[in-house]
Amino acid sequence: MRMERGGFRTDHLTFGVLAGITISCIIPIFLQFGIELAFPLLVFNIFYVFLTFPLNVKLTRKLNMLLIGNLICVSWNQLFILFATVAAEYFGSFFEALFIILNPFLNLIWIVSFWSTSLTLLNASNDENLRRENVD
């Protein structure tokens, strides 16, 4: 099958939505996360699924990237929440307010960076497929 860069994969999107919902539910339940960690996870999955899964790239690659993204999300937010908890002890309610204000901004920094990097990788894999087909 010839790989085209354009094209909208509704089937992949449907699968991605299901995968995103499953991951967003399973991880917080199993790891017993609070809302402050479940929320960024949900935001990431919504973004990633709706922006990446419609692309005409191999589904397994997109799923792998989704899982890696979730791992980064959990690690980033765990670390950040730990830091915030310690800082709140020292600086009091001011830091809590600062955390609420800055947290979405800081989360989006890695989400956008991860998304653009993963798009580069997916693009590269597509190019590889195109080149192989041309050689064949």
Add this chain to the structure above:
Amino acid sequence: MLIEFLETTFFILVALMVTYLVRHYIFTMAVLKKTDKNKMDIISASDAYQPTVSVLIPARNEEKVIERILQRMTELTYPKDKLQVIVVDDASTDKTGQIAEEYSKACKLIRVVHRNQQEGGRGKASALNAGFKHAKHEIIICFDADYYPQRDILEKLTREFVNPRIGAVQGRVIVLNEPQNMVTRLVALERIGGYLVDQNARDILGLIPQFGGTVGGFRYDLLKSLGGWDESMLAEDTDLTFRVYLAGYKIRYVNEAECYEEAVENWRAYWKQRYRWAKGHMQCAIKHSLKVLKSKNLSLKEKIDGLFLLNVYFMPILALLSWIVGVPLLLLKSSLLLETLWASIPVFLYSFVGNFAPFFEVGIGVYLDGRGRAQWLIPLMIFMFVYNVSICVMAFMDVSVFKLLKRSGNCWEKTHHSGNGNCYIANYDNCLKGKDGSESESNNAYAVSRSYNIHSHHASTSNS
């Protein structure tokens, strides 16, 4: 009472921005869906229709770049007997007029219109009107002096006029000097999002593709009936776009018609250019918003899109306002809904201002263009947005003050072109020449700004 007021304001602001976000998601997905169909359109489109064309090139102190576009005009594949090129030397104080005259002597189809210091220097619209007086053909196509079009661009643009409802066309702008520095690279991203996705989607969805002031054209009769370019507007292109639609005509965006521009090279030049665009766009919003709503020539979706388009330069100001309102609101009253809405605000920071295109629109555009490495720069869009917020705020204050004082306050700040793009054209010409020195048939100047990109989409698809 104060909290309720802040809350309502915050909700309205976020709702407005989310509406833009949804609009651009629809745009992105529409382009993704239609990519394959577009390829078929290119093949099936008729090239038989070739009306007579007058090309207008306004130029003011463009000695470093004028030569390349004039050379290009002599290389166009469009039938020479149907072509007229008018260079408007807009009171240049350098060698622009002299260079144009030399080309005019060597090539009969090029004509130079000189404007003296009293007539010239009043902006691009004024120069275009001066050139328009000398135009005599059915279609008027405009190019800026720093642009470098494909050889067959006129065929691609003019074939759309076979449909009598089409009043104007717009081609795609690609940055020529993209590898030069970070500013040009980011402008290139902006152009990809703006043309490949935004303009393309508006064309696909039957909305309002915008005439961008260059790499586009009009029917002579329509332009004449509209009275040419409005010299009182700083964004004369946006103004003309809406006048065309209000007159009952449509604009087509032709993605395959590519032209290469020399983008601004530093932040200061970027500020000047965007400040003019922002101010001009705001003037257009004031002038046309009500007319768009009342027009019987526009469908409902065109009206909605028209309003979105007209008011796009107000969005960074609203984004700033949402932070100003949101922070005290979060400190005074914390709720899950508020925090959720607040979490959506950062998304708007990753947007380009000219069309409020969010990061994903740019990313998918870059993906469709086969430009893997350019995607790495998307996170930097945040700095561009913050910079643009101040540009838009200044422009808004300027427009408001002059509106209150009932003065025009228009001062056309010309964008300086260094001619640094010329070296990329030299690379491109070398790319086109085969081992035997003969030029290949391809006239796609993609390679100009992308010679460094070994994974060129066009190269791969043409090979296949």
